[in-house]
Amino acid sequence: MSNTPYDDVFRTLLNDCSSLALPLLNEVFKEGYTGKEQIEFFPNEHFLNQQDGEEDKRITDTCFVVKDKKMKRYHWECQSTEDKKILIRIFEYDAQIALDYGKVKEEVLEVIFPHSAVLSLRGGRSAPDQMKIRIITPEETAEYRVPVMKMCSYTLEEIFSKELFFLLPFYIFTHEGQFEEYEKNAEKLEKLKEEYTYLTAGLETLVKEGRLGEYEKCTIIDMCKRVLEKIASKYKRIQRGVREVMGGQILEYEAKTILNQGKKEGMEEGIEKGIDSYAALTSKLLQANRLEDLKRASEDIEYRKQLYRELDIKISK
Numbered sequence: 001m002s003n004t005p006y007d008d009v010f011r012t013l014l015n016d017c018s019s020l021a022l023p024l025l026n027e028v029f030k031e032g033y034t035g036k037e038q039i040e041f042f043p044n045e046h047f048l049n050q051q052d053g054e055e056d057k058r059i060t061d062t063c064f065v066v067k068d069k070k071m072k073r074y075h076w077e078c079q080s081t082e083d084k085k086i087l088i089r090i091f092e093y094d095a096q097i098a099l100d101y102g103k104v105k106e107e108v109l110e111v112i113f114p115h116s117a118v119l120s121l122r123g124g125r126s127a128p129d130q131m132k133i134r135i136i137t138p139e140e141t142a143e144y145r146v147p148v149m150k151m152c153s154y155t156l157e158e159i160f161s162k163e164l165f166f167l168l169p170f171y172i173f174t175h176e177g178q179f180e181e182y183e184k185n186a187e188k189l190e191k192l193k194e195e196y197t198y199l200t201a202g203l204e205t206l207v208k209e210g211r212l213g214e215y216e217k218c219t220i221i222d223m224c225k226r227v228l229e230k231i232a233s234k235y236k237r238i239q240r241g242v243r244e245v246m247g248g249q250i251l252e253y254e255a256k257t258i259l260n261q262g263k264k265e266g267m268e269e270g271i272e273k274g275i276d277s278y279a280a281l282t283s284k285l286l287q288a289n290r291l292e293d294l295k296r297a298s299e300d301i302e303y304r305k306q307l308y309r310e311l312d313i314k315i316s317k
Contacts, residue, residue: 005230006121009169009223010078014062015041016295017216020166025066025074027162028117028147038067042097063097063114073097073114080121090116090146091133117147121173125152156195160202165212168199169223172231172242183235192238197245199224215295221246278304280313 014021018041022033041064062076075093079086098111120127127150134143151173159167175182175192182189203220206212224246232238281304285294297304307313 004080006080006170006227007078009226010076010119011062013166013169013219013223014064014076016219017166018064020216021064021076022066023163024076024149024166027164028149029115031066031072033066033068040065040067063093073101073112075114075116076119077116078119078121079123082122086118087131087133087146090118090131094133113144116144117149119170120148120150121170122176123148123150123152125150156198156202163211165203165206165216165220168203168220169227171195171199172224172228176231179232179235179238182241183237189237189241193241193245196224196242200246277308277313281307281311284311284313 018039019035021039022031022035022037025031026033041062063073065071065073075090075097077086077090077093083089094113094116095111098113102109102111104110118131127148129148129150131146131148132143133146134141151167151170154164154167154171154174156171159165159171178188182192200221203212203217207214207217225243228239228242232242281297282294285291285297285307293303293307297307
């Protein structure tokens with residue numbers, strides 16, 4: 001099954017803002033993660049052996065491990081359209097993931113299936129909250145549930161109160177059925193804009209309170225715009241209205257945050273003149289729209305030095 005732009009947004013959020021996934025696990029699996037746990041991602045490409053001996057490459061939306069007192073493996077799928085084969089695909093992925101990390105102990109093959117769940121972007125309230133996979137072996141039967149997290153079940157207030165910020169880019173799906181009205185009726189469009197004003201202001205407040213990083217905020221806003229551009233591609237007034245209230249200064253905020261971090265590191269290292277070098281690096285990367293390199297440079301000193309050499313930036317001494 002081909003990827004959608006929503007799958008790409010889903011993966012971007014997980015990889016760039018992985019800590020946002022922990023509240024999702026708390027919500028769906030009733031975990032007690034604090035937000036400080038380490039997340040380790042695994043390849044999302046798996047090769048399934050077919051009956052004819054050929055290998056079929058499948059791509060999961062995500063597979064990762066949360067490292068706490070115990071290591072737990074999770075598998076999540078993002079579903080934007082009805083898919084009657086979703087359970088079959090989930091079982092294929094789960095079985096292959098389990099086999100990839102299985103171990104043979106004293107003539108016993110031990111495989112541990114991941115905790116799997118689905119984020120349903122368009123599923124209605126009447127859709128099931130969970131699915132089940134039942135495995136019947138020659139000796140006994142085992143089954144496990146696959147929870148379904150439905151976007152339609154969450155208001156903006158609930159998303160913020162439960163810290164489910166990961167869901168914010170997909171919140172527009174809850175309004176999809178009213179797009180025609182919003183496009184034709186300025187008053188109704190204004191109500192939609194008010195919700196996104198609330199969303200943007202909420203993110204700003206979280207940053208000021210230190211509960212969310214500037215980078216995470218910028219990424220969430222960027223992903224909101226990407227989803228909006230795709231889902232409302234035929235509705236120019238909706239796109240323009242929502243973009244207006246969300247602002248367009250992501251790069252400016254990004255630059256300020258990373259530059260400030262560079263200043264702090266430069267002072268701690270006793271290299272105050274290095275701030276100018278860091279500012280030059282930030283400027284060049286922003287002009288080239290190399291945000292991934294910018295983020296990595298803010299965290300990895302050796303990589304930053306590599307970029308200095310690559311972009312011919314002199315390091316002040």
